[in-house]
């Protein structure tokens with residue numbers, strides 16, 4: 001059964017929970033610390049003041065916070081993991097991956113606060129332009145040129161993750177954070193997976209099913225030796241297409257997605273394609289991402305050399 005992720009109403013208000021016991025399970029390395037706080041002592045959540053709620057997700061609430069001493073802004077994701085085993089598994093997975101990653105294309109984690117009752121708060125770099133989803137909804141569809149810049153950054157992030165045997169499994173516009181410099185970073189590792197062996201299967205129905213690749217629904221038809229990495233590339237292709245056309249490309253505008261309709265569109269329909277009038281490079285790039293047969297899809301490192309990604313940057 002597909003796990004379609006919905007938003008959970010958080011019990012948390014604007015006041016930050018009192019997470020006073022800081023257990024530095026994963027102390028950041030010097031390179032992981034931001035320049036602005038590298039020389040400072042570890043902090044507690046009492047050192048931060050809430051500015052506003054940035055978003056609610058399945059896993060908790062994300063707050064914009066200011067460090068009282070320095071006035072630096074951060075994002076603080078607070079998860080009430082409590083005794084819910086699924087929630088605990090997700091947050092520990094996210095913590096584990098954030099601890100392992102150090103890339104300019106993956107959202108940076110500065111500190112993790114833990115309380116014995118299960119509340120966990122993850123202090124991250126603040127991305128001041130929101131997500132690619134919110135950006136495209138407020139600013140309209142993105143141009144080819146901007147998308148080439150965006151694609152390069154996501155591919156650099158995926159190339160890094162895949163080289164470290166991490167499959168994201170939930171690439172979509174809402175999980176790609178942006179800042180005012182138009183830097184794009186991959187976030188939300190709640191359903192990601194660390195592959196321990198090269199041929200580890202990665203066939204579980206987790207993530208947002210709208211962006212799932214055909215082989216995740218039907219590994220026999222579309223993905224011999226499916227290992228998950230190429231599923232991230234399908235999701236990237238769909239994300240690029242959505243950001244260009246301005247709506248989720250597999251369904252008519254306004255149609256509410258349900259699992260069966262999506263499954264039919266993804267597995268039995270033609271792969272979605274770009275409208276007339278786009279460059280050959282962009283069309284070719286999307287085709288390389290949206291091959292239904294996972295074995296024919298290009299890898300992140302191959303796509304970084306695709307002519308679409310190699311055009312000059314205007315950002």
Ligand SMILES: Nc1ncnc2c1ncn2[C@@H]1O[C@H](COP(=O)(O)OP(=O)(O)OP(=O)(O)O)[C@@H](O)[C@H]1O
Nearest residue numbers: 054055056057058059060062075124125126127188
């Ligand atoms: N580092 C950040 N900087 C700015 N905004 C952020 C940051 N992290 C998260 N957000 C905002 O908070 C929202 C929810 O974050 P996130 O997706 O991590 O929560 P979640 O509980 O894991 O959600 P999901 O249900 O997708 O798993 C995001 O959509 C985004 O708007």
